Amino acid sequence: MHTAVTSDSRPASAAGSSESPRKRRWTGRKMGASAGKHIVLIALSAMFGLPLLWMVLTSFKSAAQALTLPVVWWPHPILASNYPQLFAALPFFRFFLNTFVYAAVTIVGVCISSSLVAYGFSRLRWPGRDAVFYVMLMTLILPFVCTLIPLFVMYKRFGWIGTYLPLEVPTFFGSSVFSTFLLRQFFMTIPQSLSDAARIDGASEFYIYRRIILPLAKPAMATVILFQFIYCWNDYLGPLIYISNQSSYPLSLGLALIIGDYSTNWAWVMAGATAATAPIVILFFLTQRTFIQGIALTGTKG
Amino acid sequence: MRLRHWRQTRLGLLFVGPWIIGFLVFFLYPFFATFYYSFSRFTGIGNPVFTGLANYSELIHDAVFRTALFNTFYYTIIEVPLSTVAALGLALLLNMKVRGQAIYRTLFYIPSIVPVVASSLIFVWIFQPSFGLVNSLLSDIGVEGPTWFFSITWSKPTFILLGLWGLGQPMVIYLAALQGVPKEMYEVAALEGAGPLQRLRMVTVPMISPVILFNMILSLVLSIQYFTQAQVIESPPGSPGTSTMFYVTYYYQQAFTDLHLGYASAMAFMLFILVLIITVLLLRSSSRWVYYEND
Numbered sequence: 171m172h173t174a175v176t177s178d179s180r181p182a183s184a185a186g187s188s189e190s191p192r193k194r195r196w197t198g199r200k201m202g203a204s205a206g207k208h209i210v211l212i213a214l215s216a217m218f219g220l221p222l223l224w225m226v227l228t229s230f231k232s233a234a235q236a237l238t239l240p241v242v243w244w245p246h247p248i249l250a251s252n253y254p255q256l257f258a259a260l261p262f263f264r265f266f267l268n269t270f271v272y273a274a275v276t277i278v279g280v281c282i283s284s285s286l287v288a289y290g291f292s293r294l295r296w297p298g299r300d301a302v303f304y305v306m307l308m309t310l311i312l313p314f315v316c317t318l319i320p321l322f323v324m325y326k327r328f329g330w331i332g333t334y335l336p337l338e339v340p341t342f343f344g345s346s347v348f349s350t351f352l353l354r355q356f357f358m359t360i361p362q363s364l365s366d367a368a369r370i371d372g373a374s375e376f377y378i379y380r381r382i383i384l385p386l387a388k389p390a391m392a393t394v395i396l397f398q399f400i401y402c403w404n405d406y407l408g409p410l411i412y413i414s415n416q417s418s419y420p421l422s423l424g425l426a427l428i429i430g431d432y433s434t435n436w437a438w439v440m441a442g443a444t445a446a447t448a449p450i451v452i453l454f455f456l457t458q459r460t461f462i463q464g465i466a467l468t469g470t471k472g
Numbered sequence: 473m474r475l476r477h478w479r480q481t482r483l484g485l486l487f488v489g490p491w492i493i494g495f496l497v498f499f500l501y502p503f504f505a506t507f508y509y510s511f512s513r514f515t516g517i518g519n520p521v522f523t524g525l526a527n528y529s530e531l532i533h534d535a536v537f538r539t540a541l542f543n544t545f546y547y548t549i550i551e552v553p554l555s556t557v558a559a560l561g562l563a564l565l566l567n568m569k570v571r572g573q574a575i576y577r578t579l580f581y582i583p584s585i586v587p588v589v590a591s592s593l594i595f596v597w598i599f600q601p602s603f604g605l606v607n608s609l610l611s612d613i614g615v616e617g618p619t620w621f622f623s624i625t626w627s628k629p630t631f632i633l634l635g636l637w638g639l640g641q642p643m644v645i646y647l648a649a650l651q652g653v654p655k656e657m658y659e660v661a662a663l664e665g666a667g668p669l670q671r672l673r674m675v676t677v678p679m680i681s682p683v684i685l686f687n688m689i690l691s692l693v694l695s696i697q698y699f700t701q702a703q704v705i706e707s708p709p710g711s712p713g714t715s716t717m718f719y720v721t722y723y724y725q726q727a728f729t730d731l732h733l734g735y736a737s738a739m740a741f742m743l744f745i746l747v748l749i750i751t752v753l754l755l756r757s758s759s760r761w762v763y764y765e766n767d
Binding site for chain 2 (some may be wrong): 204207208210211214215218219220221222224225228236237238239240241282283286287289290291294295296297298299302305306309310311312313314315316317318319320321322323324326340342343344345350375379400403404406407410411421422425426428429430436439440442443446447450451454458462465
């Protein structure tokens with residue numbers, strides 16, 4: 171298990187006690203309070219963890235065993251064959267590949283455009299900057315349906331329907347407001363004196379962006395890449411609207427297919443859900459720090 | 473002086489340029505076009521035919537539209553406060569000094585990164601009426617469970633449960649905010665004789681109130697556009713009866729199944745007005761309960 175979910179492991183106690191550490195004696199009352207906390211936390215853990223545990227357990231059962239009453243907790247025999255069978259029945263590798271390509275292209279788009287835009291909103295001073303920035307933030311609350319139909323008509327005219335272009339091209343034009351916002355917050359923490367020194371040396375603004383700020387912003391860029399990847403992995407709505415051919419399906423649409431086609435075979439449905447969830451959970455454990463810092467960066471300093 | 477001013481502006485616009493182009497092409501133009509389409513009859517082929525306010529007057533008399541509005545309000549009014557309180561409560565729990573806290577934090581957070589289609593499938597299975605885990609456990613204690621996603625009364629509450637399962641994002645944001653509250657404030661409050669509940673009400677909540685506002689607006693805007701989970705789970709969409717016909721579910725049906733693009737555009741514009749009103753009301757009320765520190 172990794173060490174800490176939060177970057178800051180400072181033991182701040184909101185409603186807790188404020189005794190000095192020297193006098194920490196395990197009196198009966200304190201032990202009771204501690205046990206009480208653990209009971210609450212463990213009960214909640216069960217509620218949060220059980221659905222995932224049940225998903226994994228079901229995925230290793232036979233179709234018949236999944237429908238046994240009273241429920242069988244532990245699959246016996248442990249059946250791994252659901253996975254290859256499901257992957258043979260549906261072009262799952264294709265779905266994974268489509269998702270990866272979608273993610274890769276948009277990650278490039280977001281990294282280029284959001285960093286440039288964030289730079290303009292944080293490292294440069296120009297009249298109207300903050301007003302324009304607020305307009306950008308306001309677009310976050312606009313419901314997506316308010317622009318959807320004209321966009322669809324426009325993309326149809328371009329011949330983009332059925333391809334990922336409607337989901338990819340906008341990312342090259344700063345469509346990921348979240349990434350821009352996150353990068354701006356990070357850029358603002360870099361001392362202005364660094365830029366000033368470079369300017370005195372005659373560096374161009376693009377040089378400062380490319381050679382000084384971007385290298386310093388690697389952790390923030392890592393967060394942006396991670397979140398964009400997860401966004402694409404998760405995205406159901408975008409592909410639902412623009413992708414119609416099954417061979418172009420991303421994972422999300424492919425996964426939704428199973429429940430339509432094999433809704434009686436719950437072991438298969440759960441094998442699909444597990445296959446879609448496991449990579450993200452593994453990624454989370456590998457990148458925990460980047461993850462949590464990113465959320466905190468966008469969430470608290472708004 | 474003038475020249476420098478202009479050069480700075482040009483430089484700024486150059487960097488922000490990609491977004492400005494994107495904003496005009498992918499945002500401002502389609503937004504106004506939606507407004508324009510909303511006064512027309514349009515199937516996507518040929519040109520929109522101007523029909524004045526016909527779509528809007530039809531909307532007012534559309535019973536399904538009213539149902540969709542009701543379902544969306546139902547979901548939003550319960551989900552937003554409930555998830556705010558739950559996320560905040562969990563964050564408080566996770567902020568306590570307890571052995572193994574990192575494990576609890578991880579466990580509570582993970583459901584929120586499960587892909588939305590996967591979590592929908594998991595919940596359909598767990599709440600499956602005859603063989604699902606929940607009803608099976610309920611029958612063990614002699615309770616006959618409802619049919620959950622397939623019951624007109626229970627479908628929306630089950631979606632709310634699904635939403636609550638994935639509240640890790642706001643929870644982590646609250647946790648980060650809690651850790652940013654200066655410790656001395658609690659010490660002072662304790663010296664003044666404030667108990668744990670008073671400290672929560674007088675110190676913790678005011679100190680993190682801007683974060684609560686930010687999260688509430690976000691979760692409100694998301695709830696009002698609730699769609700994906702319902703679309704994955706319910707077949708046909710909106711069933712059983714019309715109990716899960718949410719606003720965007722109906723919009724999607726009008727726009728992409730029935731090709732009533734003008735009518736759907738009117739719905740989209742109404743949603744915009746709705747979100748605007750609710751956000752403004754929330755921001756207005758915020759002056760009474762949100763505390764901004766003067767830096």
